[in-house]
Amino acid sequence: MDLEKLVNQTVIHKSYGKGIIHNVGEKYLEVDFAEKGKVSKFPYPSCFNGFLSLKDCDLQTEITAEVEVWKRESGAMQKEELRRRYEKTMQGMEARRLAAEDKKLKAAQRAMERRSAYGNTNFNKKK
Numbered sequence: 001m002d003l004e005k006l007v008n009q010t011v012i013h014k015s016y017g018k019g020i021i022h023n024v025g026e027k028y029l030e031v032d033f034a035e036k037g038k039v040s041k042f043p044y045p046s047c048f049n050g051f052l053s054l055k056d057c058d059l060q061t062e063i064t065a066e067v068e069v070w071k072r073e074s075g076a077m078q079k080e081e082l083r084r085r086y087e088k089t090m091q092g093m094e095a096r097r098l099a100a101e102d103k104k105l106k107a108a109q110r111a112m113e114r115r116s117a118y119g120n121t122n123f124n125k126k127k
Contacts, residue, residue: 001062003044010055016040045070 003024011019016033019040023030028041031052042052045066054060071077 001066005059006054009059011052012055013052014050046074046076049076 003026006021006024006029009021011021011031013019013031013033016036016038018035019031019033021029022032022039024044027044029044029047029052030039030041032039045063048054048063048067049071054063071080
């Protein structure tokens, strides 16, 4: 793709909002976010992997294809898969921790109920 096509194109950023690409290099895009009064540099093409999107649908389609190639070549897809597995593992661990905590709480409640059922006098007497 000819990166010069991106100059003066409108992009949307998740946090900064609407901006205009003013300068392109081999590896970076310079975007002016007038509403925020900020000019930012973004690495190309990874910036289009969830952070920036083009307002022009045809150009966005071209960029999306380049991002997919970049993902395969850079290992980004493997990193995303590892991140998803990690998050799933962490959720499972948290669920098991909460279940164990709940089990302990219920056991303590049963013990307290048993003590109160016996009037708690048997536990306080000295022999």
